[in-house]
Amino acid sequence: MTKVKSLSLKELAELKLVVKNPFIYAGLAYHETTNNPHFFKSDIHLLAKWIAEEFEITVEQLTCKNRIREYTFPRQILFYFIKKYSVLSLKVIGQVVGKLNSNTNINWDHATVLHAIRLVDSLIDIKDKKSCSVIQKIEGRINSEFLNIRNLADIEKRN
Secondary structure, X not given: XXXXXXXXXXXXXXXXXXXXXXXXXXXXXXXXXXXXXXXXXXXXXXXXXXXXXXXXXXXXXXXXXXXXXXXXXXXXXXXXXHHHOOOOOHHHHHHHHHHOOOOXXXXXXXXXXXXXXXXXXXXXXXXXXXXXXXXXXXHHHHHHHOOOOOOHHHHXXXX
């Protein structure tokens, strides 16, 4: 197993990295060989909760292996936003979302995550009204909740 050094806030500042949200900060501190994604799981769980609320389902239903459209489309949106706001690989995104469900230990492979991201991108490109309104609503919530963090000191206070 490869050991990975998590960067401290001071080290991030010294590298002059501008960290605008906890997803990106989390991605910097995570490596695929680590088995403990607890550092940022709470933020991804919060995003999953918002998406589940929007679609009137539970987080367990959102992250279950069931393939009915009622669960798959919200899950695809979750994959899309995690990729958009993090530096995590597709493989890790599938693993992290699978670990959100405490009842099972599911891992989606990178191809499933990639398909989801491409599908949501295509819906945005063709300006599907129903999908775009939901995506914009969730994006607005992300912007108001996460992206208003202005500097590293704010992140440190949050943790």
